[in-house]
Every structure is written in structure tokens, then in C-alpha cells.
Amino acid sequence: MPLPFTPVTESELEDLHRRLAATRRPPLASGAGWERGMDADFLAHLLDSWRERYDWRTHEARILSLPWARAGRGDRTLHLVHQRAGADAPAVVLLHGWPDSALRFERLLPLLTDLNVVVPALPGYPFSNGPAQPGTTTATMASLVADAVDALGYHRYVVSGGDVGADVAEQLAAMHPDRVTALHLTNISPLHAVFADRSSLGAEELAYLDTAAAWQRAEGGYIAEQSTKPHTLAPALADSPAGLAAWIVEKLHSWSHTPFEEDDLLTWTSAYWFTNTIGTSFAPYSELAPPVPYMATPTVVSAFAHDTKPAPRSFVSRFVNVHEFVEHQDGGHFAAWEQPLRYVQDLRRAVALANQ
Numbered sequence: 001m002p003l004p005f006t007p008v009t010e011s012e013l014e015d016l017h018r019r020l021a022a023t024r025r026p027p028l029a030s031g032a033g034w035e036r037g038m039d040a041d042f043l044a045h046l047l048d049s050w051r052e053r054y055d056w057r058t059h060e061a062r063i064l065s066l067p068w069a070r071a072g073r074g075d076r077t078l079h080l081v082h083q084r085a086g087a088d089a090p091a092v093v094l095l096h097g098w099p100d101s102a103l104r105f106e107r108l109l110p111l112l113t114d115l116n117v118v119v120p121a122l123p124g125y126p127f128s129n130g131p132a133q134p135g136t137t138t139a140t141m142a143s144l145v146a147d148a149v150d151a152l153g154y155h156r157y158v159v160s161g162g163d164v165g166a167d168v169a170e171q172l173a174a175m176h177p178d179r180v181t182a183l184h185l186t187n188i189s190p191l192h193a194v195f196a197d198r199s200s201l202g203a204e205e206l207a208y209l210d211t212a213a214a215w216q217r218a219e220g221g222y223i224a225e226q227s228t229k230p231h232t233l234a235p236a237l238a239d240s241p242a243g244l245a246a247w248i249v250e251k252l253h254s255w256s257h258t259p260f261e262e263d264d265l266l267t268w269t270s271a272y273w274f275t276n277t278i279g280t281s282f283a284p285y286s287e288l289a290p291p292v293p294y295m296a297t298p299t300v301v302s303a304f305a306h307d308t309k310p311a312p313r314s315f316v317s318r319f320v321n322v323h324e325f326v327e328h329q330d331g332g333h334f335a336a337w338e339q340p341l342r343y344v345q346d347l348r349r350a351v352a353l354a355n356q
Helices: 010-021 040-052 056-064 102-111 138-151 164-175 191-195 203-219 221-228 230-239 241-255 262-275 280-286 340-354
Strands: 068-073 076-083 091-095 116-120 157-161 180-185 295-306 320-332
Touching: 010 040, 010 241, 010 262, 040 241, 040 262, 056 262, 068 138, 076 102, 076 138, 091 102, 091 138, 091 164, 102 116, 102 262, 102 340, 116 138, 138 164, 157 164, 157 340, 164 180, 164 295, 180 340, 191 203, 203 221, 221 230, 221 280, 230 241, 230 280, 241 262, 295 340, 320 340
Parallel strands: 091 116, 091 157, 157 180, 180 295, 295 320
Antiparallel strands: 068 076, 076 116
């Protein structure tokens, strides 16, 4: 079974612990909490846990025990989790986003044993087959995913995703409408809001764009940096585990509704650290592909109330063929991890839709 990475060496673990012990902590205003980004006290405790208590080996063994495979065409291959159910079972492709990895869907695997499940590690992200090359847009990623899934023998399948994965899903369905039988999305591409013609929108949609713009002003600084100056940001985060943890964990905290366990925060951050992929994970932000104008593929949308900027059905329907719009009062941006049962219920709605 092809593995997505070799076990971390003892010298790599020792290097991480040395860096954590030598962390130079900046003087920050006390009592700010999360209002100015990462909570300094929370980070200090997390870094101590990372060095003194956290056991990477336990989580490494679990990650390596997943049913990894490698598939594609020629040198266009991807590492992916491939959980087989049988030749007659429907196939689903699950697409992760940032700042996570294929681990976003780990909790779904025991709930989907009756389906053939493919979870690609997108290029440039943890566990992927090498860094994202220049020009690796979400459209490029979609093409690589299509080749990999086809090589596995699945020629018709449902695609599910959120964040960057939603962009890839839209691109994939546009490229291969004969293969993608249904979509399940937790959001549509945010580029639809960027390029929307306000003169054609109703009051609800205009209010949404105003809300999204306010979120962008308050929370979107990371997008500006990752899209315009990724090569300035990447060296700092790749060299400092404290900086990397602050950059990633602040998002995991502020974008989720169900709190992450400390070990999960450290595992997701360690995945970026040991694979050295934080810089290459910025590719979808700096290498933009134009959004798909309209996606006719039948779509189930899961609207989790505490996602970063959930769009109303009226706006979403302008860009995808919404058959079901399921609203959830709980759950945030990482819904597949936070609310796996509800996520799976909606994914199965898309599978049923594909079979109609």
C-alpha cells in the first residue's frame, strides 16, 4: 500500500522539540483573548503541550493505517485515501480545503463503509505527492483528481467538498459533467461573490454580499497575504512551529463551532509541519482560476449556521443547480469533522439524487 509519507525520524522530532523550547515569544497586550487573532495564553499552553505531552507517534500510526493509495496518469498522480466497498457500490469523492488536509474527512470513513470513498490529498497540501507546481489552480487540481479517480476505475461519482474543495468540485463537475453525477457542497466558490453583478441581485442577496464584505474586512487578512505575497509569509511559518501553530490554530478555533480537542489541533498542525507544506498550500489563493459561471449538476447544499459566511439559497442558486438546501443550526467551517453524522446524511442525499 503506497504511503503518503515516511515515518517522521527521531531527528525531526528532536528538531521540533528544540524549536519549541527555544520559542521567542513576542510581548503582546494582555487580556486581548482572540480579538486580535491568536490568544497568546492559549498558544503558550498549546506550545508547551506540543513539546511536553503530545505524542505524534500515536497519531502518525493512525494516519498511516488509513487505506492510502496512489493513482493518476503518468506523472500526474495523487496520494489519496481509498476505502473500497465493492464494485457495485456508489463512489464518492471528498475534497478538503485550507488549513486542513484529507484528515478533514477521517471521521466520515466509518460511516461510509457501504460506499467507495476517495479522499485525494490535494497538490501542495499535507500528504500530497509533492508540492503544487506554478500554475496549480483549482482547475488544475480538478483535472488531477479526475485522472486519479478514473484510474481507480470510477467513471461516475458524487463529489463533496467545502472551502478550496468546493472550488475544485465546481471545476471538476464543469470539466466532466458525464462523470460527476451530483454535488454536495458546504459552500460555493467565494469568487462568485467577488464577481457578482450587484445590479441583478435581490435584497437578500445584496445583504449577503454586504455581510461577506464585512467578514472579509474583519477576517480576510490571511487571504490578502496568501494571495499576494505567499513567498514572504511561507518562510516564517515553515521555520517556526510557534508561528505555524498561531496561523493555523487561530483559524481552526474561529471558524469552527464545535471545539477541537487539543490533540486534534496539534495533529492537524503537525501534518503541515512535518510535510513542510504550509507554503505550497497557498497555491489556490495565489493561482486563481475563474469561477464556473453556472453548474447544472444536481446539487445538495449543506448550510451550517456557524460557517464563515454562509450564503442564502437565493444567491447559491444563481451558480449551482440546487435540488436541496439543508440548513443546520450547529456546525461550522469544518463540518465533516465537527458534525460527521449530519454531513453524511446530506452526502447521502446527493448519492440518492445521483441515482434518480
